Amino acid sequence: MQATGSSHSLALRRGDFTTLIEALDYAAKGDTGVNFYNARGELYATSTYADLQVEVVALARRLLGLGLEPGARVGLVAETSPHFVRFFWACQYAGLVPVPLPATMHIGGHAGYVAQLRGLIENCGAAVAMAPVEWMSFLEEATTGLTLSFVGTPEDFDRLTPSTATLPTVAPDSIAYLQYTSGSTRFPRGVVIDHTTVLANINDMASHGLKxxxxxxxxxxxxFYHDMGLVAFIMMPMATQRSVDFLGTQDFAMRPRKWLEMMSGNRTTITSGPPFGYDLAAMRVRPSDAEQWDLSALRVACVGAEMINPEPLKRFAEALAPSGFKSTAFLPCYGMAECSLGISFAGLDEELQIDYVDAEQMQEDSIATPLDPEEAQKSKRRVARYVDCGALLPTFEIAIRDEHGNDLPERQAGVIHLRGPSVMSHYFQEEAITRECLSEDGWLDTGDIGYLANGRLFVTGRRKDMIIIHGRNIWPEDLEYLAKTQPGVNYTDAAAFSVPSDVDQQETAVLVVQCRERDEIKRARLVKTIASLVRSEFGIDVVVELVPTRTLPRTSSGKLARARARLDYLGRRQAAKMQHQPEPANSLPMDEAMPQVRYIA
Structure with missing residues (x-):
């Protein structure tokens, strides 16, 4: 078996099509396609776009044989496999709407995952649903009692009788897919994206962001159930006639080195990930490994997060330098499902640009006043740093607004508002929520906080995550950063938020820290150190709770879910009250099965 090549004789088109169907029809004239690698790094499935198109059309006819109405939703458990890719494109040709469903279990285990699947299927009103064999038992349980036309594995669908009717004509303004956001304060919302909208974004990103x-x-x-995985790595490669290589998400988590091996062997030029993904890979790399790989072709390593931490990127660049990886390949960007995907990109072939600002003025007045780090150290001023997420793609308009909707000047932080052809039309069957964030004249309230400087965008956090203590704005990332400076506390091990005090109902800062240390003296010292750092840096007291690893909840895309972490914390606090147990001072968990311990510092 041989992976598809990287080039062919087709003229490069960067997503300038009217529908995704037209894009696949064009890509099928070439020799590029999709390739899948297993946890051992072995290629186990490959298909050119030409072969894929034949399979997709056959499956589209089988879907239509179920008698589904145009625009019916098809729930797809989005495991990283050829099955999802085939079903996603078959839905396009059949005039149906694919709905990627998560293929992962976090805290809550079996019951939580089944409830999540059921909620999403009910919310989108799916007519049929598919899951690979290994996920089928969860899907069957989730759809018990629901009225769906068909629920099955890919093999079950392949045994259906195909329709002999002509495939429908799909209009550019037809819904291409529903993308559920990884919301944490309410049930995830289904972003409605049509063909014109997503192709406009792909063309914008391919032409201007990635060039x-x-x-x-x-x-x-x-x-595949996340906007970056779906748009950037399923749709964009096909719409630009490029080959793409996949390693399963769970396989990456267990063996991140296989991602690097895959890119080395295939001379990958474009990849992407959140900072913690690069950090995980860097931690598993041995110098002897890096010397054997060749990542010199990797010209774009996109980095996306609400607020980008440069430290993991620095560690990755240092660890992979022997492989030819260049730190200038890192491409900070800003995007969200409500805008299809990409919104802004930093410059290609540039080192990370960091804006150092007066942290106290940012907290007090939301003004990003530049501050030289060396001068700040002399004057004992605190410095906040924000990564440059670049200039907006040409089709977007941007406004930074205050809480009253007034436009703010440069270097004044406020809520990011966007308008352009890549913005969603609405949330699926959520008219009231749509009105909350999308104005009649097309401006989207992103809920993200940021500021502009010299035409560049700097994202500072999420509005809903802001911690307000005694009228001061404190970013949770700043508190989390202090915890992560301590030995044994990794990049993904801390969550900061505020809760009402038990005493006076005033907001109190909380830091939940995943801790692997079992020695109770060292644990107590860790709590004291973190609390002292917070008090020294911010002048506030903080509750520090040490919890076992894998306690902090994450969104479907792997991001820290602070709102859920806060609810979990409040639940533990309430349970402790119900049991009439005092705050433990010296009783420490000896393994992950034991209860968490909270210290008040």
Missing amino acids: MTEQDRFGSWLP
Whole structure:
């Protein structure tokens, strides 16, 4: 078996099509396609776009044989496999709407995952649903009692009788897919994206953000149910006629080195991930490994997060330098499902640009006043740092607004508002929520906080995550950063938020820290150190709770879910009250099965 090549004789088109169907029809004239690698790094499935198109059309006819109405939703458990890719494109040709469903279990286990699946299927009103064999038992349980036309594995669908009717004509303004956001304060919302909208974004990103060439090749481990995995690595490669190589998300989590091996072997030029993904890979790399790999072709390593931490990227660049990886390949960007995907990109072939600002003025007045780090150290002023997420793609308009909707000047932080052809039309069957964030004249309230400087965008956090203590704005990332400076506390091990005090109902800062240390003296010292750092840096007291690893909840895309972490914390606090147990001072968990311990510092 041989992976598809990186080039062919087709003229490069960067997503300038009217529908995704038209895009696949064009890509099928070439020799590029999709390739899948297993946990051992072995290629186990490959298909050119030409072969894929034949399979997709056959499956589309089988779906239509079920008598589904145009625009009916098809729930797809989005495991990283050829099955999902085939079903996603078959839905396009059949005039149906694919709905990617998560293929992962976090805290809550079996019951939580089944409830999540059921909620999503009910919310989108799916007519049929598919899951690979290994996920089928969960899907069957989730759809028990629901009225669906068909629920089955890919093999079950392949045994259906195909329709002999002509495939429907799909209009550019038809819904291409529903993308559920990884919301944490309410049930995830279904973002409605049509063909014109997503192709406008793909064209914008390919032409201006990535400046794609005929030599480009994609490589990814990102989940297909996340906007980055779906748009950037399923749709964009096909719409630009490029080959793409996939490693399963769970396989990456267990063996991140296989991602690097895959990119080395295939001369990957474009990849992407959140900072913690690069950090995980860097932790598993041995110098002898890096010397054997060749990542010199990797010209774009996109980095996306609400607020980008440069430290993991620095560690990755240092660990992979022997492989030829260049730190200038890192491409900070800003995006969200409500805008299809990409919104802004930093410059190609540039080192990370960091804006150092007066932290106290940012907290007090939301003004990003530049501050030289060396001068700040002399004057004992605290410095906040924000990564430059670049200039907006040409089709977007941006406004930074205060809480009253007034436009703010440069370097004044406020809520980011966007308008452009890549913005969603609405949330699926959520008219009231749509009105909350999308104005009649097309401006989207992103809920993200940021500021502009010299035409560049700097994202500082999420509005809903802001901690307000005694009228001061404190970013949770700043508190989390202090915890992560301590030995044994990794990049993903801390969550900060505020809760009402038991005493006076005033807001109190809380830091939940995943801790692997079992020695109770060292644990107590860790709590005291973190609390002292917070008091020294911010002048506030903080509750520090040490919890076992894998306690902090994450969204479907792997991001920290602070709102859920806060609810979990309040639940533990309430349970302790119900048991009439005092705050433990010296009783420490000896393994992950034992209860968490909270210290008040």
